[in-house]
Amino acid sequence: MLVLDAAATASALDYPALIAGLREMFAAGVTAPLRHAHGLSRTGEPDATLLMMPAWMGDGSHGGVKIVNVVPGNAARGLAAVTASYLLFDETTGAHVALFDGAALTGRRTAAASALAASYLARADARTLLVVGAGHIGSEMPDAYRAVLPIDRVLVWNPTPTRAGRLVDDLRGRGIDAEARSDLEAAVGEADVISCATLSTAPLVRGDWLKPGQHLDLVGSFTPEMREADDRAVTRSRVFIDGPAAAIESGDIKGPMASGALKEIAGTLYDLCGGRVEGRRSAADVTMFKSVGLAVEDLAAARVALAARRQD
Numbered sequence: 025m026l027v028l029d030a031a032a033t034a035s036a037l038d039y040p041a042l043i044a045g046l047r048e049m050f051a052a053g054v055t056a057p058l059r060h061a062h063g064l065s066r067t068g069e070p071d072a073t074l075l076m077m078p079a080w081m082g083d084g085s086h087g088g089v090k091i092v093n094v095v096p097g098n099a100a101r102g103l104a105a106v107t108a109s110y111l112l113f114d115e116t117t118g119a120h121v122a123l124f125d126g127a128a129l130t131g132r133r134t135a136a137a138s139a140l141a142a143s144y145l146a147r148a149d150a151r152t153l154l155v156v157g158a159g160h161i162g163s164e165m166p167d168a169y170r171a172v173l174p175i176d177r178v179l180v181w182n183p184t185p186t187r188a189g190r191l192v193d194d195l196r197g198r199g200i201d202a203e204a205r206s207d208l209e210a211a212v213g214e215a216d217v218i219s220c221a222t223l224s225t226a227p228l229v230r231g232d233w234l235k236p237g238q239h240l241d242l243v244g245s246f247t248p249e250m251r252e253a254d255d256r257a258v259t260r261s262r263v264f265i266d267g268p269a270a271a272i273e274s275g276d277i278k279g280p281m282a283s284g285a286l287k288e289i290a291g292t293l294y295d296l297c298g299g300r301v302e303g304r305r306s307a308a309d310v311t312m313f314k315s316v317g318l319a320v321e322d323l324a325a326a327r328v329a330l331a332a333r334r335q336d
């Protein structure tokens with residue numbers, strides 16, 4: 025069985041190939057049951073969680089499962105709270121084919137899904153990307169977006185400025201025009217695409233700041249209590265989601281639905297990639313994409329990484 029660590033998993037996931045793989049998979053559709061979440065209780069420890077996200081092609085080729093252990097008690101041991109792996113199997117024989125680092129796979133496929141959505145929803149002439157949240161996922165966004173749009177300027181806002189500075193230094197070191205920003209409202213005003221990947225529980229991006237033609241990408245909120253944008257941002261936008269789970273899990277969709285601010289979801293990534301729903305309709309549209317992450321994306325990424333390794 026092929027076993028790839030974090031660095032090898034990331035280097036097998038080149039963005040153009042990964043985005044193409046996701047597009048193909050969303051258009052074809054796969055079987056992906058609701059993910060499992062199990063509480064693991066131990067005396068004297070905060071509760072841990074075991075998450076499992078399975079998916080299979082249904083054509084005899086591949087299936088896979090992501091296994092994620094979230095152990096808050098690891099903080100006291102000086103260990104990471106999250107451990108994740110992705111196991112790819114042969115759907116016909118059941119043979120286990122490859123094991124990938126789950127965090128690296130997730131970081132890449134999440135940014136790739138945002139870029140894929142933007143390929144339908146952002147203006148084709150979008151040049152300035154604002155990254156809100158310079159963590160693991162946010163740091164992936166510039167390369168992912170540059171694979172689908174003519175992005176030649178990256179602005180970075182982060183609650184802790186030193187972390188924004190680190191991402192800016194990395195981008196500049198690779199010849200990309202990048203600047204850190206401390207005033208989020210002013211930075212939104214300069215951007216064509218705004219991509220948020222934070223743990224925020226209060227809206228960061230305000231709808232009153234948005235301008236015609238902008239695309240807003242929201243990655244962070246995965247519980248009803250988490251928000252990255254306010255209700256006004258939703259009322260100003262045509263709203264798309266990765267899949268139906270976003271409407272159940274994320275405060276950025278659930279909140280505006282409950283308040284009546286969100287009357288209609290325009291479509292999912294399945295609809296966009298399958299050609300069933302029109303993406304951007306005019307240069308002045310404001311568009312929004314909210315993702316929570318799907319097993320189909322993990323499976324697509326694992327297959328792309330396997331193909332890349334077989335070509336080596």
Ligand SMILES: NC(=O)C1=CN([C@@H]2O[C@H](COP(=O)(O)OP(=O)(O)OC[C@H]3O[C@@H](n4cnc5c(N)ncnc54)[C@H](OP(=O)(O)O)[C@@H]3O)[C@@H](O)[C@H]2O)C=CC1
Nearest residue numbers: 134157158159160161183184221222223224244315316317
């Ligand atoms: N949609 C999807 O498919 C996926 C979504 N995610 C989600 O994306 C988000 C980012 O993940 P990841 O990059 O791995 O996490 P990281 O821990 O690497 O980065 C977290 C980021 O959030 C910022 N942040 C933390 N607390 C707050 C707050 N209260 N308000 C505003 N910003 C805050 C951090 O700022 P600072 O540096 O100052 O601490 C940092 O920029 C998470 O919510 C994660 O669950 C993850 C995987 C897939």
